[in-house]
Amino acid sequence: MINRRWSSTAFIGLLTATTLAGPAPALADDRAEPTTEPPRVQLVLDVSGSMRATDIDGRSRISVAQQAFGEVVDALPDETQLGIRVLGATYQGKDKEQGCLDTQQIVPVGPVDRTQAKAAVATLRPTGFTPVGLALREAAKDLGAGTTARRIVLITDGEDTCAPPDPCQVARELAAQGTTLVVDTLGLAPDEKVRRQLLCIAAATGGTYTAAQSADDLTDRLKQLVDRARDTYATTPAKVDGTNACPDAPLLSPGVYTDRETFSEHRWYRVPVRPGQELRASVSVALDRPVNPDYGVLLRATAADGRELVRGVDAGSGRADVISAGLRWSAGEDTEREEDTEPTPAASAPPTVTTVCLVVSNMFAPRAGTAADPGMPVELTVDVVAASPAPDGPDLGRGWVLLLLLTLAGLLTGLITGLLTRWWVATWRN
Numbered sequence: 001m002i003n004r005r006w007s008s009t010a011f012i013g014l015l016t017a018t019t020l021a022g023p024a025p026a027l028a029d030d031r032a033e034p035t036t037e038p039p040r041v042q043l044v045l046d047v048s049g050s051m052r053a054t055d056i057d058g059r060s061r062i063s064v065a066q067q068a069f070g071e072v073v074d075a076l077p078d079e080t081q082l083g084i085r086v087l088g089a090t091y092q093g094k095d096k097e098q099g100c101l102d103t104q105q106i107v108p109v110g111p112v113d114r115t116q117a118k119a120a121v122a123t124l125r126p127t128g129f130t131p132v133g134l135a136l137r138e139a140a141k142d143l144g145a146g147t148t149a150r151r152i153v154l155i156t157d158g159e160d161t162c163a164p165p166d167p168c169q170v171a172r173e174l175a176a177q178g179t180t181l182v183v184d185t186l187g188l189a190p191d192e193k194v195r196r197q198l199l200c201i202a203a204a205t206g207g208t209y210t211a212a213q214s215a216d217d218l219t220d221r222l223k224q225l226v227d228r229a230r231d232t233y234a235t236t237p238a239k240v241d242g243t244n245a246c247p248d249a250p251l252l253s254p255g256v257y258t259d260r261e262t263f264s265e266h267r268w269y270r271v272p273v274r275p276g277q278e279l280r281a282s283v284s285v286a287l288d289r290p291v292n293p294d295y296g297v298l299l300r301a302t303a304a305d306g307r308e309l310v311r312g313v314d315a316g317s318g319r320a321d322v323i324s325a326g327l328r329w330s331a332g333e334d335t336e337r338e339e340d341t342e343p344t345p346a347a348s349a350p351p352t353v354t355t356v357c358l359v360v361s362n363m364f365a366p367r368a369g370t371a372a373d374p375g376m377p378v379e380l381t382v383d384v385v386a387a388s389p390a391p392d393g394p395d396l397g398r399g400w401v402l403l404l405l406l407t408l409a410g411l412l413t414g415l416i417t418g419l420l421t422r423w424w425v426a427t428w429r430n
Contacts, residue, residue: 038079039151040109041226042139043069046156048088050189051126053157057215061157061188062126068219069121072226073114080226083109083142084117087135088128099129100162105142130158133165136201140174140181150181151207153225155218157188159197168197171204172289176374183207184225186218206286206377237379242267246304246357254383260375261285263366269358271382273331278387282312282326283360286377290367298361299325309356329356330387358382 051062069084076082084107091102106120107113136152143150160167174181184207185198195211202209208225212218237256243249249268261267273279283299300311312327331354360380366372 038081039077040081040083040143042083042085042109042143042150042152043226044085044087044135044139044152044154045069045121045124046088046130046132046154046158046188047086047124047126048128048130048158048161049126050130050158053189056188056213056218059215060126062124064215064218065155065188066121066124067215068222070118071219072222073112073117075223076112076114076226078112080112081110082112082117082226083107083139084120085135085139085142086124087131088126089124091128093128096129096162100131100134102128103131103135103138105138109142109144129161130156131162132156132160132197132201133163133167133170136167136170136174136183137165143181151225151228152181152183153186153222154183154198154201155186155188155222156198157194158191159194168200168204171201175205175286175377181205184228185209186221186225187211188218203287204289240269240380242269242360244268246270246302246306246359249357251355252358252380252382255381257380257382259360259378259380261360261362261378262372262375263364264362265375266359266361267378269360269380269382271356271358271384272353273329273356273384274353275331276387277384278328278330279356280326280328280383280385281358282324282381284324284379285360285362285364286379287323289370289376291370292365292367296363297323297325298359298363299327300359300361301327301329302357302359304355304357 045065047062051065052060054060056064073082083105085103085105087103088099089102089104089106091099093099107117132154136154139152140150143152171183174183183201183205185202187194187198187209190211190213195209199209201207210217210221212221237258240250240252240257240259242259242261244266246268249270251270251272257269259267271279271281279301281299281301283297285297298311301309303309310327310329312325358380360378362376364376
């Protein structure tokens with residue numbers, strides 16, 4: 001069983017890329033020069049009737065949300081493109097069919113007009129139903145397509161009262177479409193059903209869930225989530241299709257790649273590494289659907305003949321919706337054991353490139369009723385840098401020299417132990 005441990009991997013992010021000497025490996029996909037886009041964020045606010053409740057610092061939930069929105073808008077970086085969508089904000093009747101269509105975008109996604117955005121939120125009054133699923137689907141359309149990851153921040157105090165569409169299923173559909181869409185959720189009510197639903201939405205898209213217990217909690221967390229949009233990739237990771245064996249696996253250069261892996265599958269990729277270089281690789285698998293509690297991810301580097309070079313067991317990044325693993329390996333590590341052999345003509349030949357096979361494996365098992373297709377989202381980061389060997393240990397010699405050192409150490413240890421024992425016995429008798 002793959003060991004399930006949660007620790008941060010120092011090289012989880014893409015490090016400074018280096019160019020391999022010699023012919024460059026082909027990318028999985030032909031890509032044009034990457035272009036950057038500003039962060040795009042859509043805030044989705046629940047304005048249903050339950051937001052009138054006054055249980056957050058003695059204030060209504062809607063007033064706390066409005067204050068948080070105002071402070072976040074004032075602190076937005078100028079390059080951020082922001083949109084605001086509401087649900088349950090206009091229909092005051094009892095017709096559920098009509099009330100469950102009540103979602104509008106009150107601020108279109110684009111450069112921030114702070115005055116317009118704050119005024120639009122300040123005039124909201126809690127009114128109707130809670131069509132969370134429909135609002136998420138429309139919010140994704142509002143953000144549109146592009147090369148950067150999009151973020152939706154959903155703030156609600158209740159579970160969807162209008163399904164279908166079920167909001168968790170909508171989140172899974174959006175993730176399966178490969179839209180690089182992340183949904184973060186903020187819950188304003190200590191309700192277990194709401195918590196489970198918001199957790200499901202966040203997990204399906206690689207987002208996070210937070211329960212806001214006070215106005216300060218909501219404001220601080222909302223600022224963090226909006227600001228996080230600047231930390232997403234400037235371009236979409238390249239699509240790559242791993243294989244079930246090394247010989248025909250795609251050859252990767254340093255970069256970030258995305259793939260999908262079914263339950264309990266092994267996917268192979270190849271990376272060329274020259275002597276004096278170090279391979280650094282990491283993989284993250286998003287838990288976008290319910291899986292059994294025992295699971296893990298394994299990343300291995302093997303030689304072309306199947307010999308394992310190094311492995312990195314699964315670790316965590318502080319989020320329960322993503323499992324990661326990483327490894328590092330330097331070309332030449334396996335040659336150290338041959339340093340005492342007689343040189344051969346082949347040993348004096350120019351150094352050649354080593355093709356390292358990367359294997360991504362998972363131990364996921366679906367829960368009853370969980371769909372297997374499409375596979376779990378996989379993100380693979382590959383880099384090749386100058387090797388940084390560990391410092392040499394002290395040389396204690398070998399052969400008769402080492403035997404003599406060990407003998408002297410044993411004699412000294414026995415002498416000291418005997419003296420201490422005699423002292424202790426003499427002291428005890430007195």
